[in-house]
Amino acid sequence: MTVRIGVIGTGMIGQDHIRRLTEVVTGTRVTAVFDIDTARAERVAAPVGARALASGREVIEAADVDAVVVTSWGPTHAEHVLGAIAAGKPVFCEKPLATEAADCLKIIEAEQAHGSRLVQVGFMRRYDAGYRQMKEVLASGAIGEPLMVHCAHRNATSGENYTSEMAAQDTAVHEIDVLRWLLDDEIRSVQVVTPRRTRKRPEHLRDPQIMLFETAAGVRIDLEVFVNCQYGYDIQCETVGEDGTVRLPDPAAVAVRSSGTVSTAVLPDWKGRFENAFDTEFREWTRAVAKGAEPTGPSAWDGYAATVITGALVEALESGAIVRVDALEKRPAFYDGERR
């Protein structure tokens, strides 16, 4: 059985997922798309044999659409996700699930009313081989109970449109999700510390930032976000437990000895770093859809948590104070089983 997918939003990320669903993942077909830019929607639809429809609602309700992928502008996500739930169709929503926490809660309520999970949020790091190995090491007990996590998220350069708030919303959000999953724990407070700014940034930008988190279990996380580090795209993560530590590897690359150094290349951007994770993410999601099973990836609750926590980070950046995160204390039992 081929899973027929409707895609809402055909910008860069939407196009990349259409390519993925068409050329990389087997057993799927994109049958309908919508974009606010109608011409773009048609340009994207034609080569893969899909129809460009007149609205997100039409895509969701189309008879030849089994599941929906939402890659439109962030503020429109909630509407489309709620529409898919209303239609009883599985929906994969790129981050954020919704830009407002209240909208995330509406989705959570709607999904619970539906009675089974329909929503998966696009946090791909849970599908990265390194993080999965790290989770296995933690589960094995080899390093004991986790106490601290040290992370860095570095991009070579940020665009001009990148704002100080996006350091939380667009960048740190990936660590927030993957660490909640890795530790099977919830974040309870955040703080943002601001080093001297790099001169190699857009004038308005606070860059770098150091974000500090405390979890319910008392684990302390420090996360350096540095989006104009110049030298490349670099993701680091070390979890320190009672008996040892586990650290993500750098991506494998040949080592060259020449001109007085041993050197290996650093990736220029995130594409090479998480390409396999994206592929695995969609492979696993579409397999679940094909079987009629609930998705096993990040849930609506995880999407809500990300929005709440990034909101707290923005507040903490502005105030310089420690901001408590109380909204996540009571996770509905409905979402208890989704962690792996």
Add this chain to the structure above:
Amino acid sequence: MTVRIGVIGTGMIGQDHIRRLTEVVTGTRVTAVFDIDTARAERVAAPVGARALASGREVIEAADVDAVVVTSWGPTHAEHVLGAIAAGKPVFCEKPLATEAADCLKIIEAEQAHGSRLVQVGFMRRYDAGYRQMKEVLASGAIGEPLMVHCAHRNATSGENYTSEMAAQDTAVHEIDVLRWLLDDEIRSVQVVTPRRTRKRPEHLRDPQIMLFETAAGVRIDLEVFVNCQYGYDIQCETVGEDGTVRLPDPAAVAVRSSGTVSTAVLPDWKGRFENAFDTEFREWTRAVAKGAEPTGPSAWDGYAATVITGALVEALESGAIVRVDALEKRPAFYDGERR
């Protein structure tokens, strides 16, 4: 357009390729299979919606077969490859192209008579990210002209059926192909040096072996083949050039600090090591078939070279002497363009 594929030979490797063509590579479908064990052929065919036919010839000639994959017993390869050429259909043949050099030559003649390349031989290392990076480094001139290559090919354990000759035919053959491609050079002589045998081997086996090669350009290659190294599957390769060296990385894996050591896992077997290479190999081959283009992977000439060189290694193992390889001096111009 979906590429419809017939598979001849449904043993372990055949089944794995069927899974790959069905679940991993998009745009392909397995429509027909043959195996000498009819029951097995039917068991394998049913779940993927293929028919089990009565002979390899029937598979090759089936109207719904666009291209053929040969994964049968080695001595039967030549017959099926020649059949596919006769039918004018692209054929992917697992190593060896043929167990006898004379049969390889027949294939080369038939393919040239046909007028365009139809044959690709299943040497997957050319599709490994590490070797491809190494080739890029060589092409960039960063380390100058290559002078030496140091390699090791280690397996944790060999089966009881593994013979001393198979160290050349089944194991070293991968390095032989990938190094000829990497260096864009031809092997001219071989020598086999035998260290003391490990006690952790089947009684009859010469293990480890060190194989020494000289190329037309004078590059010297040393290759340790050690198939009962106990500790895991480990592939090492360092090319030394006039200005520097380039070395394959170990597969990326998390580093664990515990109990007085920093450690990373070594893979237990080849599956994890070259899984991505196998996928890329089939993705690129089926894309070429879909476009009606000649394959760009290892050619019939490369398959012939592998058979000739492994034959020389077996002779060198027996004699202890340096064995010259003269049969490869004149590559037909027909095969000049296939290197990348």
Add this chain to the structure above:
Amino acid sequence: MTVRIGVIGTGMIGQDHIRRLTEVVTGTRVTAVFDIDTARAERVAAPVGARALASGREVIEAADVDAVVVTSWGPTHAEHVLGAIAAGKPVFCEKPLATEAADCLKIIEAEQAHGSRLVQVGFMRRYDAGYRQMKEVLASGAIGEPLMVHCAHRNATSGENYTSEMAAQDTAVHEIDVLRWLLDDEIRSVQVVTPRRTRKRPEHLRDPQIMLFETAAGVRIDLEVFVNCQYGYDIQCETVGEDGTVRLPDPAAVAVRSSGTVSTAVLPDWKGRFENAFDTEFREWTRAVAKGAEPTGPSAWDGYAATVITGALVEALESGAIVRVDALEKRPAFYDGERR
């Protein structure tokens, strides 16, 4: 010319320095010692041909003592250092220079009144090859202006007598000194964050702790202090600049492949890690003494800074608040030249 040295305090560290001055460093001789435990002083003095004297003052004033090493109990350091300054003799004082900041200031005043530097404080990390390379990289401009430093200081286990305050006073103090030197910058505020405690600690101990520092230039430093990490002694330091980063190496050790892993040993304790640094520290200090030159190592001001900053850390650990460090804003010009 042989430098004749008097040692005040013949406990473990005193004995180790006597061994170093006798067996490792050339051109020096220990001629006089004092210890509150007279029998111990005599036991230590005899084998190296030194005399055990009746007081620290006698050691300082002995005609055959050219320079003094103070390795007595911390609270007695100030008295002996002031005594050496009064006698106009060079003095090497193990950390702390004085347990009270006020006593450090007395030393600073006395030294300035003397007119040239006589005091060196025993922070050996400035003599470690890795930190020195890191300082060279910073000086070269290869990574641009420093913005952040991420550090970890881990010991396998702490003794029962180790207190939560000692995490600052005895452990973090080494990073405090070496980072002030590395960055050529001053610490302006400190904060201590406390993760869940490891169960593998003495009951009373806050372990691990994360210490956060801000420098005058706005550099942010995070330092994990974890003195019961179980797996070994591990010092990590990564400086992040505007154009790149530089990281301390792990100590060189053979890599063993066996039983499914590649592993290298972690050192069990600090001795192996900084043995060469201790030797270089004494070699350079005694060379300066022999030439009648001012010492080039950590100064009385650096000793004062360490006491002030560790005091602020202890306060920050108790209060949980950010503690400003104002006392270091005006370094006397007398101490301007000592940085390298």
Add this chain to the structure above:
Amino acid sequence: MTVRIGVIGTGMIGQDHIRRLTEVVTGTRVTAVFDIDTARAERVAAPVGARALASGREVIEAADVDAVVVTSWGPTHAEHVLGAIAAGKPVFCEKPLATEAADCLKIIEAEQAHGSRLVQVGFMRRYDAGYRQMKEVLASGAIGEPLMVHCAHRNATSGENYTSEMAAQDTAVHEIDVLRWLLDDEIRSVQVVTPRRTRKRPEHLRDPQIMLFETAAGVRIDLEVFVNCQYGYDIQCETVGEDGTVRLPDPAAVAVRSSGTVSTAVLPDWKGRFENAFDTEFREWTRAVAKGAEPTGPSAWDGYAATVITGALVEALESGAIVRVDALEKRPAFYDGERR
């Protein structure tokens, strides 16, 4: 007690050892020197308070010389070593012990006639921390019985005076000694394989060379000697055993991330690489002399073995054939105990 040392030969290496015996190693003093260049001898002697004498014999026989260091021109070594034995004084002789095997045998006979070991040959690698760790790993049984060793010895550039024979005599000789010690085994045959020559060499030079050794126990060693590798000084060694492997580390150095790469420096020459080994070598040798104990380092037999094996390599380079080494089969029992 201070060990008083006479040094014969005050060229570059002699001067370096005089500096080491004066400034680095404690408990020693250089009291007398000789050099064929009298002016140089005097220039070197004065600053350390030694006398320049009229001949090597005078140095050996001087009343204030307890032990002799021979760092003169290779062909004169045997004469001075024999002289020291005749005088019953310990003698440290830089490689080679003698340029002719026959002279080595005379030394061996003289030393046995003397009745206890007096001679140590200057192979410093046995004192390198990495090789010592490797020997400990082998002794621990962690990788089982050794089967193969893969080595590389690379220099950035050779001088104009460096000849093809020196690849064996001056370069490979270090690996020959350290591997015989590491494996506690004897070399039985050698072969030299010559890759295409690098264009970055003096015209007359065969560079690189690959040397193949077989030991009495059947261990196979391959050693790449490449003295114009351009990129730096690089020593690699991996021993492969029945259960695993052990590999020398690269020297510890900071890792810099900048401009798209992670890089660490390669040493420019051997000085930085083996400086600590040289220091340890002299520290241990002079300690043994001070105690009146036999030296524990490389013996006259090891010096003889080095001369015999490098001679065989030169023969093998010229002939291209495998050359058997028969002269080392019967080691006198006198030399049985010197291995560690």
